Amino acid sequence: MPYDTVMTEHKVKFLPSGRIVLVQDGETISQAARKAGVHINASCGGSGLCGKCRVLLESGTIEGGKSEKLTEQDYASGIRQACLSDIKSDLVIRIPQESVLDTGVLDTAVPVRHKAGMYVFDIEQLKEEGIFASPVDKLFLELSRPSSTYSIADAGRLIKGLADQYDERGMVVELQVLRRLRRILREDDFRVTVTLSRSVRRRFRTRVVNIQAGNWTYRNFGLAVDIGTTTVYGQLLDLNTGQVLAEAGDYNAQMSYGEDVISRIIQAERPGGLGLMQSLVVSTINGIIEKLLDSCGVSRDEISSITLAGNTTMTHLFLGLEPHNIRRSPYVPVSTFFPPIRARDDLGLDLERHAVALVFPAVSSYVGGDIVAGIMGSGMYRTDAQTLLIDIGTNAEIVIGNREWLACAACSAGPAFEGGGITHGMRVSSGAIEDFSLNPQSLEPMNITIGNKSPKGICGSGLLIIVATLFEHGIIDQQGKFIV
Numbered sequence: 093m094p095y096d097t098v099m100t101e102h103k104v105k106f107l108p109s110g111r112i113v114l115v116q117d118g119e120t121i122s123q124a125a126r127k128a129g130v131h132i133n134a135s136c137g138g139s140g141l142c143g144k145c146r147v148l149l150e151s152g153t154i155e156g157g158k159s160e161k162l163t164e165q166d167y168a169s170g171i172r173q174a175c176l177s178d179i180k181s182d183l184v185i186r187i188p189q190e191s192v193l194d195t196g197v198l199d200t201a202v203p204v205r206h207k208a209g210m211y212v213f214d215i216e217q218l219k220e221e222g223i224f225a226s227p228v229d230k231l232f233l234e235l236s237r238p239s240s241t242y243s244i245a246d247a248g249r250l251i252k253g254l255a256d257q258y259d260e261r262g263m264v265v266e267l268q269v270l271r272r273l274r275r276i277l278r279e280d281d282f283r284v285t286v287t288l289s290r291s292v293r294r295r296f297r298t299r300v301v302n303i304q305a306g307n308w309t310y311r312n313f314g315l316a317v318d319i320g321t322t323t324v325y326g327q328l329l330d331l332n333t334g335q336v337l338a339e340a341g342d343y344n345a346q347m348s349y350g351e352d353v354i355s356r357i358i359q360a361e362r363p364g365g366l367g368l369m370q371s372l373v374v375s376t377i378n379g380i381i382e383k384l385l386d387s388c389g390v391s392r393d394e395i396s397s398i399t400l401a402g403n404t405t406m407t408h409l410f411l412g413l414e415p416h417n418i419r420r421s422p423y424v425p426v427s428t429f430f431p432p433i434r435a436r437d438d439l440g441l442d443l444e445r446h447a448v449a450l451v452f453p454a455v456s457s458y459v460g461g462d463i464v465a466g467i468m469g470s471g472m473y474r475t476d477a478q479t480l481l482i483d484i485g486t487n488a489e490i491v492i493g494n495r496e497w498l499a500c501a502a503c504s505a506g507p508a509f510e511g512g513g514i515t516h517g518m519r520v521s522s523g524a525i526e527d528f529s530l531n532p533q534s535l536e537p538m539n540i541t542i543g544n545k546s547p548k549g550i551c552g553s554g555l556l557i558i559v560a561t562l563f564e565h566g567i568i569d570q571q572g573k574f575i576v
């Protein structure tokens with residue numbers, strides 16, 4: 093490389109985390125933060141429009157860093173917009189509290205008054221009714237030992253055992269099972285547990301994806317993951333009992349690239365962007381898997397399946413499918429149906445090789461697998477009563493109907509509620525007003541904030557409650573206008 097093209101590197105330290113990262117001259121503070129794994133709010137995806145990516149320059153030199161979103165006073169006090177700040181020297185950057193993602197709130201228990209009634213299905217009853225077929229089963233087999241009169245190959249012995257003892261036919265034994273088959277069969281005198289992965293469609297064959305010596309059918313666990321645009325939640329379940337053993341959540345690491353699905357699609361359309369978006373959400377899910385396994389006595393190799401649901405864009409990014417046409421008329425996704433997938437080898441999830449990933453199907457570009465999961469989970473598609481299901485996330489969906497018919501509408505809700513177009517809007521974070529009431533006589537307001545901190549802004553639920561309360565007290569009218 094010629095001498096004059098050698099790039100200058102700068103060291104950027106982020107406070108309060110203390111993380112340090114090396115960056116090239118001219119990279120932005122937002123890019124440095126992503127490299128360091130430091131989250132900064134970025135509602136507009138780094139186009140300089142939202143003004144949410146405020147950081148404090150404690151030392152060093154940058155170029156730019158200001159738009160009309162910052163006042164002269166802000167600028168004089170060292171505040172800069174991270175996405176507009178080109179790094180020109182070693183820096184020390186402090187992330188102000190309002191720019192940080194507060195993961196603590198994800199573990200906050202839901203207050204009792206906010207909990208809805210939950211109907212818990214009886215899995216056995218659903219199986220009997222033919223409504224539910226487990227996609228992954230563990231079966232215990234006792235096979236006869238090889239002898240001079242019964243000397244078929246080990247794989248044939250296994251397949252015959254499944255047919256004789258469980259009427260399971262047309263199996264495919266995966267190569268990684270064949271590689272261990274000889275040893276495992278003989279470890280406990282031809283008593284083995286096999287894990288079967290069933291195809292969602294009947295005409296595809298069931299695969300033998302794992303084999304263990306002895307009877308391990310009582311240790312069968314699965315993961316359920318909700319891939320939200322903003323947050324990702326996971327549960328670890330005992331697949332024999334349906335019991336939830338652990339729960340954990342985290343912010344979707346894609347957030348640094350914009351808060352709504354359109355910004356993420358735009359990022360995915362850039363060179364290398366799709367791979368980056370995929371690896372970010374996979375890293376978030378892997379972090380959640382780690383937390384779930386740490387919190388209960390289940391080992392990684394006991395996880396047979398992971399079931400994931402997300403809106404259509406999140407599902408595309410997770411699977412590495414090009415989401416480009418989801419944002420362009422006539423809004424066509426790559427696919428709405430996804431086959432069972434090898435969780436580790438095909439997706440990079442931190443699970444053992446036999447774990448199967450099942451992804452909820454979508455209906456269209458803006459009616460995704462998350463709402464399909466909600467319809468399935470609530471059971472509204474099986475009732476005579478008309479039921480309304482509302483899922484308000486960063487993307488909001490409303491479904492109404494019953495066993496005869498279902499209609500759905502969707503729109504972007506997070507940016508609307510959490511600051512995109514509201515001066516004092518903010519995400520759920522400490523200091524966000526989440527509850528509100530008025531003294532009926534004096535109209536004195538009472539703000540309840542997350543973490544009981546002094547108010548910094550209003551989150552989505554706070555906004556709804558404030559508007560409802562103002563309407564109830566006749567302060568605003570049906571159009572939302574103040575009554576003077």
Ligand code: FES
Nearest residue numbers: 138140143145175
């Ligand atoms: S202004 Fe920087 S992310 Fe929006």
